[in-house]
Amino acid sequence: MNSPDSFGAIYNFVSGPLVWVAFIVFVGGSIYRFYDLIKLVNRKEKFIYSYMSWKYSLRSIIAWVTPFFPVNMRKHPVLTVVTYVFHLCLLITPVFVLGHGVLIKNAWNVRWWALPESIADFMTLMVIIGCIFFLVRRLVFREVKYVTTMSDYFLLAIVAAPFVTGFLCYHQVGNYDLLLILHILAGEIMLMAIPFTRLSHMLFAALTRAYIGSEFGKVRHARDW
């Protein structure tokens, strides 16, 4: 990192080939997880299809993406607000932050919609605050602490890292070159972790909701929220 040349080489590597690797692992891994799951259903629990209902799947999913609609969300108002803000910022910021837009423009000459910098900065902060909140919850609340494993802290770190490093980069705090490379690496690690860790709830949450929503709606005639 001391000489500009070695920085350039590393930068080119992590922002070039490694990005491709990360996206291939993320997309390929996600497709594989879905494929594997469908194969498993077909082999062992084919009956699931006969209980699935679009109407009740959607009813359940819509109920659970609507803030404060489910009873349990109303019981935990602070957590509900933090969770919504956290997830929205987590998904939107990386896609529309100006810096990423510039990279896309440079690589493919595609115009990309970008968030105003101050807003992206604020959203990044929200993700970091969300991670701290979740960490404190895990450490302080007995019912969360009891079911927490080391892997949960690890996952929190994986999620927090790209945002913390990105935030420091943007504000030029610390060694910019080092942080930039760490930021890119952290983002790549997070992407690759999604299909193969509990971050896979990003892929499967809609499916578990759809299944239980169908069971509750079609067979049990009861609300599942």
Next chain:
Amino acid sequence: MAEVIEKTEQRIVDEGLDKGADKLTGDQIARVIKAVLENETGARLKVYVDTCVHCGLCSDACHIYLSQNRNPKFSPAGKVKRTMGEILKKKGRVSPEFIRDAAEVAYTECNLCKRCVQYCPFGIDVAYILLIVRRICHKLGVTPLYIQDTAHSHSVTMNQMWIKEDEWIDTLQWQEEDAREEMPNLRIPLEKEGADVMYSVIAPEPKFQPNLIYYTAILMNTAGINWTMPATPGWDNSDMAMFTGDNEIMGRIKRAQFDAAARLKVKKIVMGECGHAFRSVYDVGNRWLGWKMPPIPIVHAIEFYYDLLKAGKIKIREKYKKSVTLHDPCNVVRGAGLHEKARYVINEICENFIEMHPNREHNYCCNAGGGVINCGPPFKNKRVKSNSVKAKQIRDTGAEILITPCHNCHSGMEDIISYYNVNMHTKFIIDILYEVMEKPGD
């Protein structure tokens, strides 16, 4: 304080669990776990385990967690951690002592009421996971003694209470004879082919509460229902095998019931006020037999009363005066959505209905269902102490009468009422309906 209580809590002695575990070897445990996980589970278990983010949000759903000083080991996710979590982490290489304790968790610390499913953002079915644990324990022969006895009874007699065929018929004829004093032309028609309705009960009714059969006979005769009851096995719709994890016996019992209904060529099966039996015929046993939905329509008592009142086949002489509240049983409310019909029936027959809170699908469990009360006296203290939230919930209504249209709930509530000195009495809907309905002799 919570820790002090935990330490002084005595280890519960149950011969079924203790002696069952004594006979186990590590290899046998690993083999059985592998067989169950490979042959009987699939995508659901895998996704549930992979998706749970350990957020702890299921905790507030559980009456046991809430009643045990919010001790996290009793939260739904906590109970999974202590059972299936360890099993998967150790790839089935767990000790006999572990299986004994896991069995105690699965059989006596979870009622499979599925309230937590409604509190999980992903809709993870913890009851399903704990049923798999029960299945493993059953296959290893580590089941609580009392509930295992009822499963044995099912397998030998096709009913839960070791009732012999002649005793069954005799009980019905005895109730018929008694009821004829009140209604001289009354019949309890046995084996009537082509009747519209086959009425089925759980075995504890002829054993301990034959008056419920009496009341129903009066109801059927007053409403002019073309009904029958089978004189052969298949009359009992209860199913403790479903709760011990003995799916094979469960299948046999349900088959006997569907066979009896098919043989009698009835249009539908109406059943008494029981929750778990409804779950077994409507949701679980039928699936085991390969029926997506029951092969013959199943009508729970709540729905049957609703239909009778709605159609004007039963008229109310004078509404019940005492204040009543309703405990929504999980298996017919979270399991079949009968809560609004139950309220219609109660408002038709009672003057003063008071809601408890939470209610409907969100009602707290009775802590008796799911086979927990059937695990018998060794676990009674723990069961009653583990539902102080229920005592508070019913006490807060200030009602005089607690209506529980489910046998397990009914018995569980009686224990709670007496332990916590709640000034209340439990009744089935039929107890009140019989009292207030217009009868032909009136």
